[in-house]
Every structure is written in structure tokens, then in C-alpha cells.
Amino acid sequence: MSQLDNCPNCGQVYIKNAFRDVCMDCYKQEEEDYQNVYKFIRQRQNRTATMEHVVNGTGVSEALIIKFIRKGRIQLAQFPHLGYPCDRCGTLIREEKLCVSCKKDIQTQLTQVDREEERQLEMKNLGKTYHAVNKNKR
Template sequence: MAELRDCPKCGDFFNYTGLRDVCAKCAVSEEKMYEEVYRFLRRRENRAATIERIVEATGVTETLLHQWVRKGRLQPALFPNLGYPCDNCGKLTNTGKLCAGCTADIKNELRTFEAAQEFREAVDANDKATYHADRKRK
């Protein structure tokens, strides 16, 4: 079911159906920009262009480029210097929400946490098995 939303680009109202986040007028404008960027990148000398170079040559915003890469419209396999920012540190990545460094850090922290938890459980199990005798005699 459609809901009425404000277009984040122009401020007009539009029926949001889940397909796009902007009104039809802005979607057409974005599509024209996409075609311009894609034509630019298809030229052999521009395939390894950086995001800064693409922005400079085409006038498209970095945010829009990141959005197209994240959605798979521009593929880093074909254009190796493209990516989008990691949700944690901001470094460019091509897959997922986190870069390889942040993913490795989280995995290491998880391993450390699991090892500490196993150690605590072992200590607790050892404490339960220990019996103490009362050494006071009358």
C-alpha cells in the first residue's frame, strides 16, 4: 500500500511504494545522471577513475554514486575504484555494510568474549565441585 511522503530532493509529495525514495521527477533526473556516469565509466580510460574524478567530471554527488554501488547498479568488479563507505569507520568497501578491517575486528572481539565466557563457566563449575571442611573442632 502506498503512503504519502515528501521527496528528500525537491520537497514535493509523492506516493511511496517502496520502489524508489524520491518522486518521479527526481527519479528521472537521477536516471539521466546515472546514464551520464555510466557513459563516462564505459570509456576505457575512465574505468579506473576514482569517485572524486567521477564527481568532478560528471557533477554527480558522492552520495548518489555510493547508493548506485550499494544497490549493484555500478559494479566494483567492472570499475575497481568504486565502493561505498563502511557503516563503522567510513573506509570504502564493496560488499556488505562493513569493510574487511571492521569485520575482522568484530570477529576477534567475539572470539575473545567467547573465550572469556568459557573461562568463567569453567571457574563456576570448578567452584561448585569444591567442598570445604570445617576445621574448627571442640
């Protein structure tokens, strides 16, 4: 579904849709920037370039290059020194949204929360134990 929005780059009003998240003018500029980045990294001597080298060599912002990577327009398998920051700590990663360390830390925290909830439930239920006494012994 299309809706009116302001372009996050220039502020111009545009029709936002599933294909573009910027106005037509900014979209055209992004496409030019993508072509510049792609031509740069496809050159044999630049295939092992770091993000800083690509930014300096093309004049395209790091944020825009990361946008191209996250949208799948630049495949990292062919470019070993490129990546994007982990959403939690900023460490350079090449897949998913979190680095291995952050995933492990979050999993540890979730496990601790689960254990604490189980312990609290056990403590709550401990006082509700009922014993039946059979007075009619034969």
C-alpha cells in the first residue's frame, strides 16, 4: 500500500512503497552511487578493499554502502573485507543481524531469566502443598 511520506534524505514529499524508501531524486542518486560502488569493488585490485577504502575510493557514504549490503545488492561472498555492523554492539559481521558474541550473550541472559522464573514458580508453589490424612485405617 502506498502512502505519502517525507524523504528521509532531503525532506521532499513522495509516495512511499515497498520498492523505494526515498523520493525519486534521491533514488536516482542512490542508483548512481550503487553503480560507482559496484564498479569500484568489481575491479580486481579493489576486491579485497575494506569499507574505509571503498568509501574513500567512491565518495559514497558508509551508511549507503551498508544499505546496499543489507538489501542484498552487494554480495559479501565475493568481497572478503566488507561487512556491516552488528545491530547490538557494532562489530563487523557478514550475515544476519547480530554477531556470535551478542547471540551467545542474549541466549545466556534468556536462560538466566528462564531459570529465575522457574525458581520463583517453585517458591510460590512450595507453600501450597496439601497432605491428605486417612483416618479410616483398617
